[in-house]
Amino acid sequence: MRLHVKKEVSGMRRSLVPIIVLIVVVPMLIIASMVILLVFGGSSLNLPRLGNKVALVRIEGVIVSGKAGSGIFGGGYAGSERVIKALEQVRRDPFIKAVVVRINSPGGSAAASQEIYQEVLRVRKSGRKVVASMGDVAASGGYYVASAADEIYADPASLTGSIGVLIETTDLHVLLDRLGVRFDTVKSGEHKDMGTFSRPLTDKERQILQRLINDVYDQFLADVQRGRKLPREYVRGLADGRVFTGRQAKAYKLVDELGGLEDALKAAARDAGIKGDFEVVEYEPRGLWGRLLGGTEALSQDYQTSRALMELARGLLLHEVSDVR
Structure with a gap:
């Protein structure tokens, strides 16, 4: 009886051997073979060698502080935290030689655009070449970010420029009066409620804004002057809010x-000195499993909010009635 049990255990152990080999050894051999091919034999198989990589980071939608998300009407946003994390991943990857920042944005938050601009400069300081690529629109804050790159590419029909800053307030006091709605405001200072929709701005508040x-x-x-290496007054002559096509911008x-x-x-x-084939790696911040398993997620499609569209429309109207002096 004891001998029979011993035989069963021994047989079970023998039956586990091929399973262990299949689960552990075979994947290790496959991974090792892939590494050897990429490092030593990539060119003979038309594969990019390890290190011949160009990163792709997308900025799609209105630029906002924080993480990317969707608005109540489905509009997409390019969160500065997400973009910066992607660029930080690029800086930490020793195999990335260059970066393309693909911009499809009508602009957005000035502070968020500044943060991304500074991170692009840090990528450049790390020794990587940075090229900005404009999609349909790279205006206002979108151009702000692009100006930090070593080089800017635009389609002839891309819309860009719109260099300027805008604040809008809504004054509903006439409508509220007609509806019989009154607001009583208690505030700590004269201008604490500046911009409220219940009253118009005062002259002093307009001066403050x-x-x-x-x-x-x-x-x-x-920052545009710094990135583009153009005279300050020349940039100022273009920075009246007007929008340019890619061809005009060139x-x-x-x-x-x-x-x-x-x-x-x-x-x-080419600028990074990569010869022959190269791999494009699209960067998107990932969690632990994403980093372990690899792969990237597609970014949101291009969306534009009504305010950004209005700003672009103003720029187009300006372009129709004025020329650069």
Whole structure:
């Protein structure tokens, strides 16, 4: 009886051996083979060698602070936290030689655009070449970010520019009066309720907001000048809020080359000294499992909010009635 049990256990152990080999050894051999092929034999198999990689980071939708998300009407947003984390991943990846930042955005938050602009500069300082690629729209804050790149590509019909700052308030006091609605406000200071919809702005409040706008506008100009290496007054002459096509922007030195995403990727690889085939790695911040298993998630499609569209419309109207002096 004891001998019979011993035989069963021994047989069970023997039956587990091929399972262990299948689960542990075979995957390890496959991974090792892939690494060897990529490092030593990539060129003979038309595969990109390890290190011949160009990162792709997308900025799609209205630029906002925080994480990306969707609005109540389905509009997409490019959260500064998400974009910055993706760019940080690029800086930490030793095999990434260049980066293409694909921008499809009408702009958005000035502070969020500044944060992304600064992170793009940090990527450049890490030794990577950065190329900005404009989609349908890369205006206002979208152009702010693009100006930090080493080189900017735009399609001839892309809409860009709209360099400027805007604050809008809503005054509903006439409508509220007709409805018989009254507001009683208790505040700690004279201007604490500045911008409320229950009353119009005072002249003093307009001056306060104008000074605020002028300060942010000067920061915008300084960063565009820094990124594009153009004279300050030249940039100021273009920065009246008007919108340009990609072709017009190239003539005004706001972009470097005309071309699509594929052209920008090839230019980034070329500028980084990559010869032959290269791999495009699309970066999106991932959790632990995403980092372990690899792969990336598609980013949201291009959406535009009504305010951003209104700003672009204003720029187009300005372009119709004025020329650069």
